[in-house]
């Protein structure tokens with residue numbers, strides 16, 4: 053499988069380095085607006101269901117041209133096409149990467165992946181029919197999703213985000229942590245006959261999920277429940293393991309859907325239960341529209357590509373190590389956590405796709421973090437405005453509110469605009485503690501309304517942006533070997549907590565184990 057040419061080996065890299073030394077390092081976006089009356093238009097981009105203003109970023113037209121040249125030299129377009137075509141671009145696991153197929157319409161022309169598309173729609177139709185059946189069943193008042201990582205963050209984020217579209221009458225709970233406080237807290241007050249458990253796990257082996265699923269089943273039986281088959285459903289690629297657990301109702305998916313890319317699959321069942329079959333299809337349609345944009349728009353007008361290239365510019369030239377996201381919509385509370393897994397689990401890599409170490413200085417995933425505005429303004433924004441590090445920030449704002457409380461929405465939007473403005477413009481005449489350096493970069497995303505379509509489009513935008521930077525770095529964005537070591541060590545440590553055996557442990561782990569274990 054041909055991978056991309058690593059960006060630091062492409063000819064445009066040296067030109068970018070020269071551009072950074074001559075103009076990039078000292079770039080002042082305030083001067084750039086004075087010099088270029090068309091800057092807002094040049095650096096804004098319409099894309100399906102959203103608009104992005106990138107003009108407050110530390111980048112000029114010449115640099116962006118070089119970044120487009122770099123992307124072409126690296127073979128970004130061929131790599132993108134290979135993903136859509138179902139080639140095994142996840143080379144370390146020898147798998148295709150086809151989450152885009154999950155949102156392709158049934159009649160889409162998808163070449164060699166046509167059989168897979170047929171299966172996708174068969175499963176989707178079955179899952180949505182089940183969702184409608186459960187929605188109509190008023191005895192089910194509580195849905196408990198048990199899953200972690202990609203089997204939790206996406207559905208949890210989307211159910212919250214789309215609460216406006218949810219039918220009343222059902223409560224949704226998400227249990228991910230092996231910490232029993234979480235499950236115990238959710239189970240309190242639930243009645244087995246009114247509860248549906250969804251066991252969401254691609255592998256059906258994840259330790260946390262299996263522990264929670266077993267405890268939920270025990271609770272169900274001990275509370276008098278007698279119909280496991282009717283009150284448990286599984287969302288998994290491992291249908292056999294679900295059956296052994298005693299679950300008859302299983303909605304499957306495939307190894308070519310990565311966990312953090314799986315909310316579009318059966319893992320999205322909680323979303324379908326909340327917003328219905330039509331709502332779920334709208335979510336898929338929004339993502340599909342962004343897929344088509346990514347696939348067909350020239351790089352120069354391709355929003356995920358422009359963002360991914362900006363990410364490379366910031367990470368590898370400006371050496372920014374972190375990026376913040378501030379959704380100005382309280383329903384998007386869990387969006388930063390969702391995007392954090394998407395970006396950091398995909399691109400937090402230190403070897404290229406062939407396994408060779410990346411050269412020193414070729415940083416990969418930044419730290420992605422965030423909290424909704426305006427709350428963040430009273431917490432971390434201080435550091436963004438006056439701290440010693442520059443952290444690009446992303447604003448997400450929605451033009452039309454979903455409530456009619458007088459005066460709130462203009463206040464919210466004014467704050468988002470003012471913060472972006474303050475970061476850029478700064479204030480240098482107040483003296484000492486009161487000065488703001490300004491020239492602090494931000495991007496600004498605008499939705500007309502938070503709908504299933506606009507949410508779907510935005511999530512797909514982020515997926516493709518992460519694909520773009522990962523492809524330029526020459527890494528495999530679709531494996532996650534970095535999660536394995538801790539899992540193995542936890543298995544070794546767990547019995548030691550009871551036995552007190554510290555043999556072979558480092559002194560720090562041994563000391564802590566003595567304090568935490570039964571011997572303490």
Ligand code: F6P
Pocket residue numbers: 200201202203252253254255256257258261311312397532535
């Ligand atoms: O943390 C590693 C990981 O494999 C994630 O990629 C995945 O989303 C999560 O665990 C859950 O995995 P599963 O769905 O197989 O339970």
